[in-house]
Amino acid sequence: MCGIFGIFNHSEASNIAYLGLHSLQHRGQESAGMVSTDGYSVYSHREMGLVSDIFDEPTLEKLRGNAAIGHVRYSTAGSSDIKNAQPFLVEYAKGPLAIAHNGNLTNAKIIRDELQNYGSIFQSNMDTEVIVHLIALSHENSTLERLISALRRVEGSYSLLLLTDKEMIAVRDPYGFRPLVLGKLKDSFVVASETCAFDLVEASYLREIEPGEILHITKDGARSFKPLKKAAPRFCIFEYIYFARPDSDVFGRTVYGVRKAFGRELAKESAIDADLVIPIPDSGISAAIGYAQATGIPFEMGLIRNHYVGRTFIEPKESIRHFGVKLKLNADHETVRGKKIVVVDDSIVRATTGRKIIKMLRQQGAKEIHFRVTSPPTQFPCFYGIDTPSRSELIASSHEVEEINTYMTSDTLEYLSIDGMKRAIGNGADSFSYNFCDACFSGHYPLRFPWGMELEQMELFVQDKK
Ligand code: AMP
Numbered sequence: 001m002c003g004i005f006g007i008f009n010h011s012e013a014s015n016i017a018y019l020g021l022h023s024l025q026h027r028g029q030e031s032a033g034m035v036s037t038d039g040y041s042v043y044s045h046r047e048m049g050l051v052s053d054i055f056d057e058p059t060l061e062k063l064r065g066n067a068a069i070g071h072v073r074y075s076t077a078g079s080s081d082i083k084n085a086q087p088f089l090v091e092y093a094k095g096p097l098a099i100a101h102n103g104n105l106t107n108a109k110i111i112r113d114e115l116q117n118y119g120s121i122f123q124s125n126m127d128t129e130v131i132v133h134l135i136a137l138s139h140e141n142s143t144l145e146r147l148i149s150a151l152r153r154v155e156g157s158y159s160l161l162l163l164t165d166k167e168m169i170a171v172r173d174p175y176g177f178r179p180l181v182l183g184k185l186k187d188s189f190v191v192a193s194e195t196c197a198f199d200l201v202e203a204s205y206l207r208e209i210e211p212g213e214i215l216h217i218t219k220d221g222a223r224s225f226k227p228l229k230k231a232a233p234r235f236c237i238f239e240y241i242y243f244a245r246p247d248s249d250v251f252g253r254t255v256y257g258v259r260k261a262f263g264r265e266l267a268k269e270s271a272i273d274a275d276l277v278i279p280i281p282d283s284g285i286s287a288a289i290g291y292a293q294a295t296g297i298p299f300e301m302g303l304i305r306n307h308y309v310g311r312t313f314i315e316p317k318e319s320i321r322h323f324g325v326k327l328k329l330n331a332d333h334e335t336v337r338g339k340k341i342v343v344v345d346d347s348i349v350r351a352t353t354g355r356k357i358i359k360m361l362r363q364q365g366a367k368e369i370h371f372r373v374t375s376p377p378t379q380f381p382c383f384y385g386i387d388t389p390s391r392s393e394l395i396a397s398s399h400e401v402e403e404i405n406t407y408m409t410s411d412t413l414e415y416l417s418i419d420g421m422k423r424a425i426g427n428g429a430d431s432f433s434y435n436f437c438d439a440c441f442s443g444h445y446p447l448r449f450p451w452g453m454e455l456e457q458m459e460l461f462v463q464d465k466k
Pocket residue numbers: 242280283345346347348349350351352353354386387388
């Protein structure tokens with residue numbers, strides 16, 4: 001869970017990158033950073049926190065030059081620490097090199113152990129750092145060739161941006177797990193995790209960076225290469241379900257449109273007679289609109305969100321019921337009292353949010369609560385960049401739907417089926433090419449960790465996070 005943005009050949013590169021990162025803030029709120037270049041030197045700024053808090057005018061003025069890459073981070077690999085904030089910047093034999101990564105490398109631990117045995121000293125516990133070491137160790141000449149030889153060794157998910165004092169390079173792994181798009185802003189190229197970043201900076205959307213593509217951008221223009229071993233694309237389905245912003249075009253469709261289609265499919269599969277459809281904001285809103293439109297049941301915002309929730313809050317000694325969820329959401333009693341309600345959310349992880357919200361709604365007088373989830377049960381962890389916990393923490397990995405319903409205290413609970421999810425993505429078509437990774441629902445991992453390394457590898461990812 002991270003967002004990346006890059007711009008090449010723009011007189012206000014860092015200002016534009018700052019706006020781009022702000023649009024991608026939903027992809028990571030832990031830390032943010034930027035590296036820029038004026039063709040001679042590189043300039044860097046990274047901090048823990050939100051984009052709007054980290055960058056101010058003096059900071060952006062110091063990020064000089066006409067090219068910049070930036071990153072917003074939510075840690076899925078490496079601890080929540082400033083040393084793991086990106087872009088990761090090094091000075092090596094060929095000069096400065098910065099890298100920003102969205103994804104998870106599944107063989108990072110093996111490569112790291114091997115390099116450490118040869119004496120390499122790592123500065124972070126991020127998987128991304130192995131790419132930098134492999135580039136530095138390569139015998140090839142140019143950064144591009146060195147990068148290609150490094151990428152031939154790594155496996156997993158990676159959408160990358162690299163910056164030197166001469167070039168910007170965008171890469172998407174052969175499976176295309178995470179999104180990455182290319183745009184144009186007058187004479188400059190822009191690259192971002194999602195198109196919503198282009199809308200803010202008024203760049204035009206050209207196309208996706210294709211799975212397995214390396215785009216080399218210099219003052220002479222952009223050149224595309226596909227030197228990596230081909231794979232059948234496996235786009236992350238969870239980008240549609242939860243992660244991406246609804247106003248982005250991802251994998252060829254708007255996220256908002258796909259989420260509404262999830263809601264419509266769910267309505268077909270598990271319609272129920274009710275007075276209201278209410279979403280859990282913000283994640284359930286688009287799908288709840290689809291569910292309400294398909295069933296004709298009125299849509300209401302029965303839960304109101306407080307948008308100013310920080311990381312931790314001190315609870316008073318006399319405990320408050322549903323404290324955690326109440327900080328973020330509150331029910332409108334006039335809307336919900338005496339009503340049969342369909343509550344829509346995008347997914348259930350541990351079921352704590354749903355359980356607390358149901359209690360809150362009942363407290364405010366709701367008569368019946370029918371919980372509808374616009375994805376299939378999340379049963380398996382993600383190794384490709386979404387922070388889905390281990391199997392033991394995923395309630396659906398060890399409990400049947402009826403047991404989860406009992407735990408949540410809903411009157412009924414229904415999930416979208418895997419087939420319904422596929423139909424929604426295919427725009428209702430029965431046959432279309434389904435190029436998605438749905439391992440979190442199906443357990444079908446397109447790319448496994450090297451045999452027996454899952455636990456060890458995940459330990460590298462979650463060190464110090466506990
Ligand atoms: P839980 O209370 O653990 O069942 O969490 C469910 C809520 O978490 C849902 O409202 C989802 O929108 C949200 N969610 C799903 N996946 C993730 C994730 N990987 N990181 C953060 N939130 C998530």
